[in-house]
Amino acid sequence: EIVLTQSPGTLSLSPGERATLSCRASQSVSSSYLAWYQQIPGQAPRLLIYGASSRATGIPDRFSGSGSGTDFTLTISRLEPEDFAVYYCQQCGTSPLVTFGQGTRLEIK
Amino acid sequence: EVQLLESGGGLVQPGGSLRRSCAASGFSFSNYAMSWVRQAPGKGLEWVSTISASGGSTYYADSVKGRFTISRDNSNNTLYLQMNSLRAEDTAIYYCAKGRSGGRVTTAMDVWGQGTTVTVSS
Numbered sequence A: 001e002i003v004l005t006q007s008p009g010t011l012s013l014s015p016g017e018r019a020t021l022s023c024r025a026s027q028s029v030s031s032s033y034l035a036w037y038q039q040i041p042g043q044a045p046r047l048l049i050y051g052a053s054s055r056a057t058g059i060p061d062r063f064s065g066s067g068s069g070t071d072f073t074l075t076i077s078r079l080e081p082e083d084f085a086v087y088y089c090q091q092c093g094t095s096p097l098v099t100f101g102q103g104t105r106l107e108i109k
Numbered sequence B: 001e002v003q004l005l006e007s008g009g010g011l012v013q014p015g016g017s018l019r020r021s022c023a024a025s026g027f028s029f030s031n032y033a034m035s036w037v038r039q040a041p042g043k044g045l046e047w048v049s050t051i052s053a054s055g056g057s058t059y060y061a062d063s064v065k066g067r068f069t070i071s072r073d074n075s076n077n078t079l080y081l082q083m084n085s086l087r088a089e090d091t092a093i094y095y096c097a098k099g100r101s102g103g104r105v106t107t108a109m110d111v112w113g114q115g116t117t118v119t120v121s122s
Helices: none
Strands: A006-009 A010-013 A019-029 A035-040 A045-048 A064-076 A088-092 A096-100 A103-107 B003-007 B010-012 B018-025 B034-039 B045-049 B058-060 B067-075 B078-083 B091-099 B109-112 B117-120
Touching: A006 A088, A006 B045, A010 A019, A010 B018, A019 A035, A019 A088, A019 A103, A035 B109, A045 A064, A064 B058, A064 B109, A096 B034, A096 B045, B003 B091, B003 B109, B010 B078, B018 B034, B018 B091, B018 B117, B034 B078, B034 B109, B045 B078, B045 B091, B058 B067
Parallel strands: A010 A103, B010 B117
Antiparallel strands: A006 A019, A019 A064, A035 A045, A035 A088, A088 A096, A088 A103, B003 B018, B018 B078, B034 B045, B034 B091, B045 B058, B067 B078, B091 B109, B091 B117
């Protein structure tokens, strides 16, 4: 069973700064099947990145994804106030069919 | 507008049953895999189940296998989750979600319902 471990658990930054979030898999994941989601408290998750590096429809270009194998990264180049939320990575394709990381909380410093 | 509208949440006693529905609109429902994802209070996201576009293939998390059944009615653009033998640990917000990539079950989820709460308590 693939386990996704996200780090850090909480990231404290200021608007305008750069955020780097990590997602490490317990075994190799195909880049095609790695996604990132944003969840604002009280709202449903929103797809940000699929295929490890492709932005979903309507996602600003300050969001970017990279990585391969077991190490993946979500980068937010310049934080806007609306970016402070919880971020989850997700893999699909290996039993179990879908796995989420435990999440990284991005909070305002 | 692509939309998923959920219904069927509520309070149920341990051991009881509940059926969740998710009505889809704004896209060709029968062409996409669909999933259920839940979130326990204060916790992260947990995948529950996925069904292929045709409904011919279904997948479950170990935590719900044998108790939950996912199904779909492509003629009425509706996804279902039948939940039996409910436990306190099934208490969560349940979201339905649309697969991004056509009929593939191995795909990100690009549209989510608003989520509704299921509470299992006596």
